[in-house]
Amino acid sequence: MIKETQILTHHGRxxxxxxxxxxxxxxxxGRPVISSAxxxxxxxxELCPTGAISKNPxxxxxxxxxxxxxxxxxxPEKIKFTNDHIMATNDSKRLVVREGEDKxxxxxxxxxxxxxxxxxxxxxxxxxxxxxxxxxxxLELGACGNPNFDMGxxxxxxxxxxxxxxxxxxxxPISENMAxxxxxxxxxxxxxxxxxxxxxxxxxxxxxxxxxxxxxxxLQEVQIDLYVPGNxxxxxxxINGILELTRVxxxxx
Amino acid sequence: MTKDIENTLEIKxxxxxxxxxxxVLEYQEFHALVLDLLQAEDVHCVNYYAFPHNDILRFxxxxxxxxxxxxxxxxxxxATGGGLLKLESLTKYIDxxxxxxxxxxxxxxxxxxxxxxxxxxxxxxxxxxxxxxxNDYPFYKVESEELHEVGVGPIHAGVIExxxxxxxxxxxxxxxxxxxxxxxxxxxxxxxxxxPKLLQRTILAESIAGDTTIGxxxxxxxxxxxxxxxSVNSRLDAExxxxxxxxxxxxxTGDISALCTDVAYQLGTAVFGALRTPLINYTQDWxxxxxxxxxxxxxxxxxxxxxxxxxxxxxxxxxxxxxxKEMADKAYSLVSVENRFDEIGTVTNRxxxxxxxxxxxxxxxxxxxxxxxxxxFASFSDIPYVPVMLEKGxxxxxxxxxxxxxEESINYIRKVLDNKRYFLxxxxxxxxxxxxxxxxxxISVSMVEGWRGEICHCAVTxxxxxxxxxxxKDPSMHNWKALELSLRDLEISDFPINNKSYNLSYCxxxx
Numbered sequence: 105m106i107k108e109t110q111i112l113t114h115h116g117r118x119x120x121x122x123x124x125x126x127x128x129x130x131x132x133x134g135r136p137v138i139s140s141a142x143x144x145x146x147x148x149x150e151l152c153p154t155g156a157i158s159k160n161p162x163x164x165x166x167x168x169x170x171x172x173x174x175x176x177x178x179x180p181e182k183i184k185f186t187n188d189h190i191m192a193t194n195d196s197k198r199l200v201v202r203e204g205e206d207k208x209x210x211x212x213x214x215x216x217x218x219x220x221x222x223x224x225x226x227x228x229x230x231x232x233x234x235x236x237x238x239x240x241x242x243l244e245l246g247a248c249g250n251p252n253f254d255m256g257x258x259x260x261x262x263x264x265x266x267x268x269x270x271x272x273x274x275x276x277p278i279s280e281n282m283a284x285x286x287x288x289x290x291x292x293x294x295x296x297x298x299x300x301x302x303x304x305x306x307x308x309x310x311x312x313x314x315x316x317x318x319x320x321x322x323l324q325e326v327q328i329d330l331y332v333p334g335n336x337x338x339x340x341x342x343i344n345g346i347l348e349l350t351r352v353x354x355x356x357x
Numbered sequence: 358m359t360k361d362i363e364n365t366l367e368i369k370x371x372x373x374x375x376x377x378x379x380x381v382l383e384y385q386e387f388h389a390l391v392l393d394l395l396q397a398e399d400v401h402c403v404n405y406y407a408f409p410h411n412d413i414l415r416f417x418x419x420x421x422x423x424x425x426x427x428x429x430x431x432x433x434x435x436a437t438g439g440g441l442l443k444l445e446s447l448t449k450y451i452d453x454x455x456x457x458x459x460x461x462x463x464x465x466x467x468x469x470x471x472x473x474x475x476x477x478x479x480x481x482x483x484x485x486x487x488x489x490x491x492n493d494y495p496f497y498k499v500e501s502e503e504l505h506e507v508g509v510g511p512i513h514a515g516v517i518e519x520x521x522x523x524x525x526x527x528x529x530x531x532x533x534x535x536x537x538x539x540x541x542x543x544x545x546x547x548x549x550x551x552x553p554k555l556l557q558r559t560i561l562a563e564s565i566a567g568d569t570t571i572g573x574x575x576x577x578x579x580x581x582x583x584x585x586x587x588s589v590n591s592r593l594d595a596e597x598x599x600x601x602x603x604x605x606x607x608x609x610t611g612d613i614s615a616l617c618t619d620v621a622y623q624l625g626t627a628v629f630g631a632l633r634t635p636l637i638n639y640t641q642d643w644x645x646x647x648x649x650x651x652x653x654x655x656x657x658x659x660x661x662x663x664x665x666x667x668x669x670x671x672x673x674x675x676x677x678x679x680x681x682k683e684m685a686d687k688a689y690s691l692v693s694v695e696n697r698f699d700e701i702g703t704v705t706n707r708x709x710x711x712x713x714x715x716x717x718x719x720x721x722x723x724x725x726x727x728x729x730x731x732x733x734f735a736s737f738s739d740i741p742y743v744p745v746m747l748e749k750g751x752x753x754x755x756x757x758x759x760x761x762x763x764e765e766s767i768n769y770i771r772k773v774l775d776n777k778r779y780f781l782x783x784x785x786x787x788x789x790x791x792x793x794x795x796x797x798x799x800i801s802v803s804m805v806e807g808w809r810g811e812i813c814h815c816a817v818t819x820x821x822x823x824x825x826x827x828x829x830k831d832p833s834m835h836n837w838k839a840l841e842l843s844l845r846d847l848e849i850s851d852f853p854i855n856n857k858s859y860n861l862s863y864c865x866x867x868x
Contacts, residue, residue, distance in 0.1 A: 108624055111684055118631045131645040131660075153557040172651055174556055177659055185645075232516045236541045238864050239518055240567025240648045243611075246516045251631045264514035279867075281480055281491040281540045282519060285511050311552075311560045317482035317544030335650060336567065 119254050123343055132338070133171040133185040136164050138203045141181045148179055154304075154311060161203040166191060166333035167307040192332040192345025199307075199331060211330075211348050219296050220329065224270055224350040227259035230300070231269035231293060235286050236318070237276030241303040241336035245273065248339045255343045266290070271298030271329070275336075277305040277312040283319035290326065298329040300346070303336050310335065364390055365420075365429035370732040373583035373801035376817060379417070379430045384444060387433040391418060392450055399423040401713060401726070403804060403813045405457035407465055408826035409437055410819070414465060419802050419815065423731040428802055435467075446472040453713025456834050479867045480539035483547060494537040496523050503527060507849060511540045518863035524849055531852075534844040536837050541867035549827040555581070555655060555793055562814075563650050565829055566865035571597075571604040572807025573829070573865070574653035576814040579734065581655040583801035584816060585793040589656060591736070593786040595779035596662050598736040599670070600640075600652055602766040605808040607636040609759040610681070612860050616756055617688060619854045620697040625688040632681055639673050642666070654789030661786050667774060674767050685760050698753035702843035702855040705750055709839065716810015718836040718859060721758050722750035728806035736779070740772050752843075752851075755858035795822040809833060809862060831865030 120126045128134065145159040152175060156168035162182070164175075176183045188208065193199060195212035234242050248255045249262065263269050266289050278286060290299070301323075304310040309318060332345050364386070366379045382390065394400050404419040413434050420429040435442065442465070448455040449471035458469045460478045466485035469475060477484075480491045504527055511519035519540040525533040545565055549558050562577035563570045575597055582589060610633040617625030637647040644652035644660040652660055662670075688694060704714070709722035719726035727744035729737045745761040747754045773779065795818050805812045810832030817826040836859060843855045 107687055111624065111628060111687060114680060114683060115628050115631060118634070129642065132641055133645045133651075151556070153552075153554060153560050170560060170650075171646075172556070172560060173645060173659075233512055234516075234518045234541075236543045236864065236867075237518065238564045238567035239862070240570070240650070242516050242518060243568060244647070247634075250634070251627050252634050262516050276541070277543060279540065279542050280482060281542050281867075282511065284492075285519065285540070289512055305564075311557065311564055312543045312548065314551075315482075315544040315548055317542050317547075335646075336648070338647075 118251050120252060123253065123255075123340060124347065126340055128187050128189045128338055128340060130187040132187045132189065133173045134338075135166070135188040135191050135209055136169070136176070136183055136185045136201055137206045138162050138164065138183055138201065139181065140204055143179050143182045148175060148182065151175055151178055154308070154313060163200050163202040166199040166201065166209070167196060167331060168304065168310070168313070169333065170304055170310060170335045172335075189338045189341045190344055191334065191341055192330055192337075192348070194328070194330050194349065196328075196331060199333060211345075216349060217329070220298060220350055221352050223296060224298070225352050228271070228346065228350055229261050229263045229269050230271055230273050231266045231289060232262050232273045232275065233286055233289055235274055235276040235282040235306070236279035236312075237303065237305060241275035241305070244336045244339050245275065245302065245342065248343055253339045253343060255346075258343075258347060260343070260346060266292035267294065269293050269297070271300065273300040273302050274306045275302050277309040277315070277318050278320050278322060279317055280319040283322060286322050290322070298349070299326050300330040300332065301328055302332045302342060304333055305335070307331050307333065362429065365394075365431045367425070367427040367429055368802065369427060370728070370734050371579045371583050371801070371803045373586075373796060373799045374430075376798045376800050379432045379800070382431060382433050384433050384435075387416075387418070387431060388445060388447060390431060391420070391447055394420050394429060395451055397422075402454055402457065403428065403811060404802070404815055404828060404830050405454065405461075406815070406828045407461045407467070408817065409465070410825055412437055416461070417800065417815065419813070421732060421804070423725075426732050428732070430800070430802070437465075442466060443468045443470055445470050448472045448474070452711045453835070477539065479542050481542055481868075482544055491539055494521070496537070497525070497533060497535050499525055499532070504532065520863050522852075524844070524852075526849055529848045529850070531844045531847050531849050534841045536841055538837070538863060538866050541864040543864070543868065545868040546827050546829060550824055555791060559654060563653075565868065566831060566862045567648055568608060569604070569807045569809065569812070569831075569862065569865065570648045570650050571600045571653060572805050572812050573814075573831075575601060575735070576803045576805040576812045578653055578655045579803035579805070580801045580814045580816045581793055581795075583803060584795040584799055584818060585790070586796065587656045587790065590787065591739070592779050593658060594735040595773050595776070596658060596786055597653065598773055599662065599770050600649055601735070601805070601807070602770050603636060603640060604649060606763050606766050607633050607640070608808045608860075609763050610636065612857065613688070613756065613759050615857045615860070616698075616854065617694070619857055620694055622688065622691065622694050625684065625694070628680075628684045629688075632677060632684070635673060635677065639670065642669070655793065656790035657787035659789060662780075667780065670770070671774060674770060678767055681763065689757065689760060695753065697854065698756050699751065701752045701851055702847060702858065703749065703751040704839050704842050706748070708842055709750060712838040712842070713835050714839045715835050716806065716832045717755065717758055717762070717808075718810065718832075718839045720744055721747050721754040723748045726811065728804045728811050732804055734803075734805060736773055740769070740776065742769055752854050752858045795824065797822045807832065809860075810836065829868055831862050833861040833866045836861050837866065
């Protein structure tokens with residue numbers, strides 16, 4: 105018992121007191137900022153492994169961006185990845201960061217279904233589906249409940265059965281082999297429910313976009329309530345996105 | 358033996374050779390030679406695959422010899438098109454080869470006569486028999502009124518990847534477990550050919566298994582370096598070894614935490630879980646991503662280990678070491694924990710050899726498989742690594758091996774950091790390549806000891822230096838079988854601790 109107490113004392117308090125104010129230190133690659141510097145647009149677009157960069161104006165689609173940072177390394181005067189991890193949104197248009205913009209990516213309040221804030225304000229149980237995820241997203245979602253991030257303090261939890269869940273969180277680009285399982289799992293979640301796409305692979309297919317081994321038809325049938333960019337998303341990106349979606353009072357600082 | 362070796366081509370880990378140098382044998386000769394070479398305990402098959410090119414199917418077999426640090430390449434060919442294709446199975450004689458022949462059968466429809474377990478591996482989108490769907494897997498069945506089956510998955514209760522586990526049980530006791538995978542198949546090997554840019558391919562390698570980003574990307578980078586004749590400086594080699602060992606320490610620590618969770622030892626869960634965080638946060642401070650995505654690149658690195666980072670790494674390891682030891686001394690001496698792990702899910706030395714386990718799953722049962730030791734790469738050639746070995750092969754061995762390997766990896770990183778030659782001779786590691794000129798009609802084989810075990814990547818180029826085939830082998834290809842065997846004659850409730858004790862890759866297997 106003395107030994108246990110000693111370990112606990114040495115262990116200390118590792119939890120982050122306020123998750124909404126926490127910062128991830130650089131060189132973490134979060135929301136990019138694009139300057140108005142003149143560069144070879146074509147070379148810049150050509151460089152991007154997923155075609156996330158477009159021109160007129162130069163913009164980066166975080167739904168496709170792997171946050172690999174290679175564009176910043178090649179064109180440091182044009183692109184800078186900030187350490188701002190607040191990137192989740194419910195409006196796919198807001199995933200696009202344009203030249204000259206430097207503002208936080210937030211949810212579009214008008215697009216949040218009314219019942220979400222009424223019903224899930226204090227508790228939200230989610231069923232995670234790994235649909236060909238590479239296990240980095242899954243590990244980060246697992247980390248959301250660990251002693252550091254402890255999302256359980258908000259009543260947020262991953263549950264074993266879709267019957268106990270208020271929604272699903274999909275990671276991975278959705279393989280053909282998982283397509284049916286995703287449908288069945290979502291159908292088993294009682295309504296009202298939400299659908300969250302976690303990670304760039306889930307949002308656009310990421311580096312797997314265009315692979316014949318995928319079947320993303322499910323996404324045509326449902327309304328997506330939250331997109332969480334990242335490869336994988338940082339636990340703080342996910343937790344803050346969920347809080348912003350579900351809490352009546354929530355102010356991102 | 359000498360005569361045998363004359364019919365093969367011996368290469369080193371990471372080397373590229375002209376494809377025409379590999380002797381092409383008649384199948385009978387090939388068959389006999391493989392069986393003969395595998396008689397030696399120090400020789401094991403690290404890859405055996407086939408690829409179509411110009412109307413022929415070319416088979417490449419890579420046998421690693423621990424005595425010479427060499428890899429023997431041998432090959433045979435077959436005309437495609439027309440008629441049922443049959444070959445005599447090698448698995449009939451050497452069980453460990455079962456997975457390779459199953460894969461070739463699944464991809465090209467080659468019937469391996471005498472193969473005892475010719476079943477689908479991963480249901481790839483471009484499989485030979487497209488009519489066979491992922492839901493049609495032919496599970497082993499026992500007709501009995503007393504037995505029942507338990508099916509779990511593909512979606513599991515936790516936040517983990519999908520796989521289907523089918524238990525045949527007598528009451529609570531498991532008679533047989535069969536694991537069906539393939540749900541995660543994304544077409545990685547095909548995409549590695551289709552996506553033309555080096556950066557795209559590198560990121561695909563990073564995504565083979567996100568928990569083994571460093572291991573797989575390093576294997577990829579070394580294949581590319583082999584094919585383009587790039588030799589990297591010793592500083593980069595040192596940085597890569599450090600990254601690889603950090604990945605191992607972080608994952609092992611997380612796994613120990615998860616094992617504590619499964620036996621309801623909360624202090625262990627919390628403290629080991631929290632200990633993992635500074636490790637992956639350090640990786641993020643190094644390269645901007647907690648899993649090391651972006652860190653490993655062909656021919657160089659964007660993120661040199663600066664003096665400041667080196668100092669922080671030393672401090673991190675010092676701090677981690679005593680904290681880990683304090684918790685581990687407790688967690689590894691608790692009778693309540695020991696009682697749940699001891700003599701549960703044993704895979705014997707004989708079984709481990711039979712099914713050809715690699716990495717941790719081999720070392721837990723006294724089978725010395727460690728590429729860092731047998732076929733050293735990066736800084737492992739300069740600073741030898743001595744594998745940690747255990748004998749018992751039960752959950753406790755897998756739990757304990759993780760602790761010992763963490764301690765060994767910390768020592769290893771320190772040895773690398775203390776070696777002045779690495780970090781003084783070159784101020785930084787070179788800038789990564791963006792475009793490669795790959796040597797034509799060549800093959801390169803690269804092996805890396807990831808935290809799960811032996812990762813093997815092979816690439817083949819055509820006359821124009823274009824990659825025409827890329828083969829990825831994750832250690833889980835072999836080790837899932839060990840989990841199946843572990844469950845025999847165990848209570849079904851012991852499944853979770855067994856599964857966690859291996860922590861095998863689904864996406865690395867499914868590709």
